[in-house]
Amino acid sequence: MPDISPRLRRRINADFPQHADVVVDRLHSLDQLVTDSRQDPDRMFAAVVRLAQGRLDKLDRASRLAREDWRDLLVGADFGNEDWPTRLSAWLDVPAPAGDGARRGRHTPRL
Structure with missing residues (x-):
């Protein structure tokens, strides 16, 4: 079972x-x-988690997208390019704005 890192858990x-x-x-x-x-x-x-934007219904959509084509999932979350480790760290290491589960990241792909 793949682990969920402490920073992703946060x-x-x-x-x-x-x-x-x-x-x-x-x-x-x-x-x-x-x-x-x-x-x-x-x-x-x-x-x-990023595509879910703090919403369980979007979490389900993002999970379905992962099952359909995980590459589309990564691109949609802006983790699809070579610089994904930097983008991932920037997103995980910045605290989420309080009460702002729906507005994060440079852009928010529609699911």
């Missing part, structure tokens, strides 16, 4: 303060996909 807690455990469980439902993709687990899980 972001989940900030984005989903009432539902963090639900989010973690749903992310772990993607464990086999993450393993099969051979991508960095933080990158894959964070892409789902």
Whole structure:
């Protein structure tokens, strides 16, 4: 089972303060996909969380997108290019604005 890093766990807690455990469980439902993709687990899980924008309905949509084509998931979350480690760190290492689960990142792709 791929681990969820402490910094991603902090972001989940900030984005989903009432539902963090639900989010973690749903992310772990993607464990086999993450393993099969051979991508960095933080990158894959964070892409789902980023596209979810603090909303469980969008978390479900992002999870479906991951299952349909994980590459589209990474591109949609802005983690699809070579500089993804820098973008991932910038997103994970900045505290989420309080009460602003729907407005993060440079742009927000529609799911």
